[in-house]
Amino acid sequence: MSEEHEVTFEQTDAGASKTFPMQCSALRKNGHVVIKGRPCKIVEMSTSKTGKHGHAKVHLVGIDIFTNKKYEDLSPSTHNMDVPNVVRNEYVLINIEDGFLSLMLQDGSTKDDVKVPDGELGEKLEAEFEDGKELLVSVVSSMGEEHALTYKEAPQS
Numbered sequence: 001m002s003e004e005h006e007v008t009f010e011q012t013d014a015g016a017s018k019t020f021p022m023q024c025s026a027l028r029k030n031g032h033v034v035i036k037g038r039p040c041k042i043v044e045m046s047t048s049k050t051g052k053h054g055h056a057k058v059h060l061v062g063i064d065i066f067t068n069k070k071y072e073d074l075s076p077s078t079h080n081m082d083v084p085n086v087v088r089n090e091y092v093l094i095n096i097e098d099g100f101l102s103l104m105l106q107d108g109s110t111k112d113d114v115k116v117p118d119g120e121l122g123e124k125l126e127a128e129f130e131d132g133k134e135l136l137v138s139v140v141s142s143m144g145e146e147h148a149l150t151y152k153e154a155p156q157s
Helices: 119-130
Strands: 019-023 032-035 038-048 057-064 070-076 080-084 086-097 100-104 110-115 135-142 145-153
Touching: 032 057, 032 070, 086 110, 086 119, 100 135, 110 145, 119 135, 119 145
Parallel strands: none
Antiparallel strands: 019 080, 032 038, 032 080, 038 057, 057 070, 086 100, 086 135, 100 110, 135 145
């Protein structure tokens, strides 16, 4: 076999795709959907019947799970829309440095690439951490983005 036929396959992520298709009519309120390229939680949904030969349309209103920005979309009920894979993990906060959280993973290693949340949430988190409280941070990942969305005090054992 000559060298020109040698093929190398690049390794990609662990097969977990960022989104999966779902028919519009199967989407539900409080579920997730991708609107204008952003992962959103569905807050409103209505279906409208159209003319004699038209298709029913689904009107979706979603709130971006990371920015809380509101998005709307209108799509035929028979069409597929992308649904983002949303993963939520809880980590123990071990340090805050240069605007980033240092989080302890299950295996004992650390994760240092999650930003301190903006605004009041971040300020409260930093203040409580400074007070010596042991905090659990909820990190939500979807479509290649990660944000610390909530935190709570760790239960005292």
